[in-house]
Amino acid sequence: MGMHDLDAENEDLVRKVIDYALERLGSDSPLSSPPSAEELQALVGNTITPTGLGGTEALRTFADHLAPACMPTDHPRYLAFVAGAPTMAASAFDLVVGSSSLCGSTWLDGAGMVFAENQALRWIADLADMPDSAGGCFVTGGTMGNLSALVTARHDADRRRMDAGSGHPQRWAVVAAESAHSSIDSAAGVMGVDVLLAAVDAGERLRGDAVAAAIAARPAGTEVFAVVATAGTTNLGIVDDIDGIADACAESGVWLHVDGAYGGAAMAAPSVRHRFDGIHRVDSLVVDPHKWLFSPFDCAALVYANPALARVAHTQHAGYLEPIIDDSVWNPCDYANVLTRRARGMPFWFSLAVYGTDAYTEAIEHTLEVARATRDMVVAADHLELLVEPELSVVAFRRRGWGQADYQTWCDRLLAAGTALLTPTTFDGGAAMRVCIVNPRTTVGDLQEVLATLGGAGDHAA
Numbered sequence: 001m002g003m004h005d006l007d008a009e010n011e012d013l014v015r016k017v018i019d020y021a022l023e024r025l026g027s028d029s030p031l032s033s034p035p036s037a038e039e040l041q042a043l044v045g046n047t048i049t050p051t052g053l054g055g056t057e058a059l060r061t062f063a064d065h066l067a068p069a070c071m072p073t074d075h076p077r078y079l080a081f082v083a084g085a086p087t088m089a090a091s092a093f094d095l096v097v098g099s100s101s102l103c104g105s106t107w108l109d110g111a112g113m114v115f116a117e118n119q120a121l122r123w124i125a126d127l128a129d130m131p132d133s134a135g136g137c138f139v140t141g142g143t144m145g146n147l148s149a150l151v152t153a154r155h156d157a158d159r160r161r162m163d164a165g166s167g168h169p170q171r172w173a174v175v176a177a178e179s180a181h182s183s184i185d186s187a188a189g190v191m192g193v194d195v196l197l198a199a200v201d202a203g204e205r206l207r208g209d210a211v212a213a214a215i216a217a218r219p220a221g222t223e224v225f226a227v228v229a230t231a232g233t234t235n236l237g238i239v240d241d242i243d244g245i246a247d248a249c250a251e252s253g254v255w256l257h258v259d260g261a262y263g264g265a266a267m268a269a270p271s272v273r274h275r276f277d278g279i280h281r282v283d284s285l286v287v288d289p290h291k292w293l294f295s296p297f298d299c300a301a302l303v304y305a306n307p308a309l310a311r312v313a314h315t316q317h318a319g320y321l322e323p324i325i326d327d328s329v330w331n332p333c334d335y336a337n338v339l340t341r342r343a344r345g346m347p348f349w350f351s352l353a354v355y356g357t358d359a360y361t362e363a364i365e366h367t368l369e370v371a372r373a374t375r376d377m378v379v380a381a382d383h384l385e386l387l388v389e390p391e392l393s394v395v396a397f398r399r400r401g402w403g404q405a406d407y408q409t410w411c412d413r414l415l416a417a418g419t420a421l422l423t424p425t426t427f428d429g430g431a432a433m434r435v436c437i438v439n440p441r442t443t444v445g446d447l448q449e450v451l452a453t454l455g456g457a458g459d460h461a462a
């Protein structure tokens, strides 16, 4: 069997792979704890051999041993972290993107896909009421989106200082709240810049006055090049006061980046759209379709109000690349820290095109309703304590009388029973629980079942 011809054997293999994918889409794989590497070694053995295992055996190894050793994020009771629940169309089209040998770096290579991806990006820009000029590209995740946006912001701030004859500052800094995602710290580390913390208010929300205070309190020699506001904090789902923060940024001429990796999707939900007031004023925005917009991993939308500023910051120059450097066409690789690029926005585009945006609004509203019902169940239970009023689809709570070990025991038990995946978090220096609902197949009944296992007053998890 050759590797590159669609001969009878390869055709049979392709069909088996597609059949496997179809079967997987129609069933929930169980939730279970991961095995150890030693256990997998015993089950799977060595799969990389000079002559190959053959298609049947390699696929069997995956289906029987490797896939069951992975957590299905689209399980309705995957309630930890931020899950992902791709639509049927998006998952299916991922196979097409993977089997089309199309590169999404440049217009020259991928005009048709770049055109389609840009329509999907435009939908997100429209949700935010960003200007007609807005544009960007799809990157691997919020982490890469945040880094690429901040690189653009610093590049622009530095260029403006140079134009003004002020020279480079001793240090560059980004202002962010403690509730900002860990990827902001990570980006700052990569960039060699400082993070200046701005205080959140009693409702865990970053506001304009705290941002203005943090900018004013910067150390001598330090210049602030960007403020990061979070539209849906990962731990609690809080949307920062974007309009007030935009005022503070405008006042001091600082770039406003909004990290909506998790929460930005909720701009499509009329019941919570007001929480995003002021988002049309952003300089850059990140929204992860692989979180709450039902796209397979990995897919994050990065959108700039003025993409030309990103192009000057990110375009790579080399002799062999000069022929594609062309600002009369849209080259996605010019807008992030990337060159070769999977057209990872295509499954998302296909799904939007198939089902229409109303279906997205409805699905997101449904998850918000399940989150509200969960909040009500927590409030109604004497042994539970709601930590903050949920703004999006994260519900954070405590079980009265429980500490870290109790939560962990409870989570372990739920996973061992295959009931649900939850993980403890921290809030205000103490252990707590959170559930994040981004799967439209998650029901109020699922949450009822999970919360019922928290026992009554006085019980311990053991």
Ligand SMILES: *Cc1c(COP(=O)(O)O)cnc(C)c1O
Residues within 6 Å of the ligand: 082, 140, 141, 142, 143, 144, 181, 183, 230, 232, 233, 234, 259, 260, 261, 262, 263, 288, 300
């Ligand atoms: C998940 C998340 C990120 C990181 O996104 P990845 O896609 O995991 O890289 C960044 N910011 C927020 C607010 C998030 O919730």
